[in-house]
Amino acid sequence: MEAEGAFLGAGISLRRRHLADAIVHPEAVDFVEIVADHYFAGDARTRNELGAIRERFTVVPHGLDLSLGSAEGISDRYVRRLKSVIEAVDAPYWSEHVAFTHAGGRHIGHLAPLPMTFEAVDVLAANLERVRKKIDRPLILENIACSFDIPYSDMDEPAFLANLVERTNCGLLLDVANLYYNALNRGLDPHAVLAAFPLDAVVQCHLAGGHRAKGEWIDSHAFPVPEAVWQLFEEVVRRAPRLRAALVERDENLPPYAELASEAARARAIMTSPRTLAMGRAS
Amino acid sequence: MSLREMQSALAAVFTESDARERLATNANTLARKYGLNARDLQQLNALSTAAIATYVETLVRKRRGEAARYLPRTQRELGRGFVQAFDTWARSTTTPPGRHAALKDAVAFCRHARHDRTLLPKQREAVRSDLREAIAFVRRTWFVPRG
Numbered sequence: 001m002e003a004e005g006a007f008l009g010a011g012i013s014l015r016r017r018h019l020a021d022a023i024v025h026p027e028a029v030d031f032v033e034i035v036a037d038h039y040f041a042g043d044a045r046t047r048n049e050l051g052a053i054r055e056r057f058t059v060v061p062h063g064l065d066l067s068l069g070s071a072e073g074i075s076d077r078y079v080r081r082l083k084s085v086i087e088a089v090d091a092p093y094w095s096e097h098v099a100f101t102h103a104g105g106r107h108i109g110h111l112a113p114l115p116m117t118f119e120a121v122d123v124l125a126a127n128l129e130r131v132r133k134k135i136d137r138p139l140i141l142e143n144i145a146c147s148f149d150i151p152y153s154d155m156d157e158p159a160f161l162a163n164l165v166e167r168t169n170c171g172l173l174l175d176v177a178n179l180y181y182n183a184l185n186r187g188l189d190p191h192a193v194l195a196a197f198p199l200d201a202v203v204q205c206h207l208a209g210g211h212r213a214k215g216e217w218i219d220s221h222a223f224p225v226p227e228a229v230w231q232l233f234e235e236v237v238r239r240a241p242r243l244r245a246a247l248v249e250r251d252e253n254l255p256p257y258a259e260l261a262s263e264a265a266r267a268r269a270i271m272t273s274p275r276t277l278a279m280g281r282a283s
Numbered sequence: 284m285s286l287r288e289m290q291s292a293l294a295a296v297f298t299e300s301d302a303r304e305r306l307a308t309n310a311n312t313l314a315r316k317y318g319l320n321a322r323d324l325q326q327l328n329a330l331s332t333a334a335i336a337t338y339v340e341t342l343v344r345k346r347r348g349e350a351a352r353y354l355p356r357t358q359r360e361l362g363r364g365f366v367q368a369f370d371t372w373a374r375s376t377t378t379p380p381g382r383h384a385a386l387k388d389a390v391a392f393c394r395h396a397r398h399d400r401t402l403l404p405k406q407r408e409a410v411r412s413d414l415r416e417a418i419a420f421v422r423r424t425w426f427v428p429r430g
Contacts (some may be wrong), residue, residue, distance in 0.1 A: 016352070038352070041420075041423075043423050050294045069290075071286040071290055072287055072290075072291065100290055102288070102294065103290035103291045103293065103294040104290065104291025104292075104295065104317070105291075105296050106294040106295060106298055106378070107293075107298075107378060107379065107384050108294050108298055108342070108378060109342055109349070109378040109379075109385075109388075110291075110297075110299070110338075110341060110342045110345045110348055111298060111343060112293060112294070112338075115286070115326070116288070119285070119286050119311070120286060121393035123286060146332065146338070147334055147337050147338065147341075148331065148334035148337075148338070149336075150289075150293075150320070150326060151325075151326050151330065152325070152326050152329065210330075211337050213340075214337070214340075216337050218341060218344075220344070251348055252348065271400035
């Protein structure tokens with residue numbers, strides 16, 4: 001499986017507001033994820049910033065807008081920009097979403113859900129093949145947050161992702177919060193959804209906290225990781241043999257760097273806890 | 284199903300209030316415009332309007348989060364009012380086409396807000412300052428917006 005490798009540990013999604021603190025205290029986290037799209041400008045500021053991050057951290061770039069699920073294909077220009085960021089930070093691997101963000105000449109500006117169909121698996125596999133010809137670092141694919149499914153799909157999300165993995169040999173980035181909130185919004189038991197998830201392929205996890213608004217759970221990345229997500233994460237650690245990294249995401253209500261780092265420390269403790277690992281071996 | 288046509292229709296529904304209106308009132312016109320077959324149309328019709336509304340709100344929130352990177356002074360001066368001001372404006376506008384949507388959104392929001400008489404003079408000055416910075420950023424990099 002692609003992106004398998006040595007244990008990377010626990011990190012954070014690095015935002016510009018934390019950059020100064022992160023540069024002074026790189027020891028607080030094991031690695032950082034950066035949003036690749038934020039570094040496409042290629043100007044002196046972004047080059048210097050990337051250089052400073054690269055000097056201190058292992059960096060995993062995270063793409064937002066490749067639109068791997070677009071039936072009309074992907075942008076070669078976007079792929080070139082991704083490649084330049086991935087190479088600038090010498091990333092061990094990088095990540096993107098199982099989604100589409102543009103179609104019919106429109107840029108949606110957000111990750112949109114794919115129908116869980118065999119045709120969509122074909123499209124993802126074809127686009128992925130095109131990306132692999134240009135970027136020679138492993139890619140892992142993330143499950144998105146969305147409060148609804150496209151009706152009349154051929155399968156559910158775990159089966160869809162299992163198909164995708166089988167077809168492409170890609171590793172998965174399991175966003176535990178996305179899985180949790182998606183399950184709640186559909187009236188499903190998150191632990192049952194997790195049980196069906198292709199955990200053998202999970203290489204990395206995202207952890208975040210959302211909120212409830214107008215009866216829906218929103219994965220807003222605005223709050224600390226809730227206990228229910230930590231519990232699911234413990235289950236993932238026990239059952240995902242290829243898991244090598246986890247990170248805490250925060251995009252709104254940004255707390256101090258130290259607070260995010262302490263959440264990452266909790267993730268690290270879970271990943272390295274002898275009790276968690278022993279339970280995994282026994283199950 | 285024809286994924287390409289379906290995605291085009293979905294992209295329109297997610298980003299344009301006109302397309303959402305058409306889906307609710309006369310879905311056949313939407314189907315014709317995007318070349319949807321009967322099954323595609325059945326799928327679109329099966330999407331709940333509440334689910335689409337929630338998605339659109341998430342999209343507005345996302346647009347705000349991304350555009351806010353280019354609006355530091357505006358955020359500081361408007362405080363909590365920034366969320367309401369941006370979201371109200373974003374709901375009445377279409378997601379900018381093409382790449383660099385966040386920068387286009389930031390510039391368009393500033394162009395709208397700099398004339399907003401409900402803002403205090405120092406808030407409008409913050410908006411103008413961010414607008415100048417955003418345009419300077421555009422000129423420093425590779426991308427020149429039109430309009």
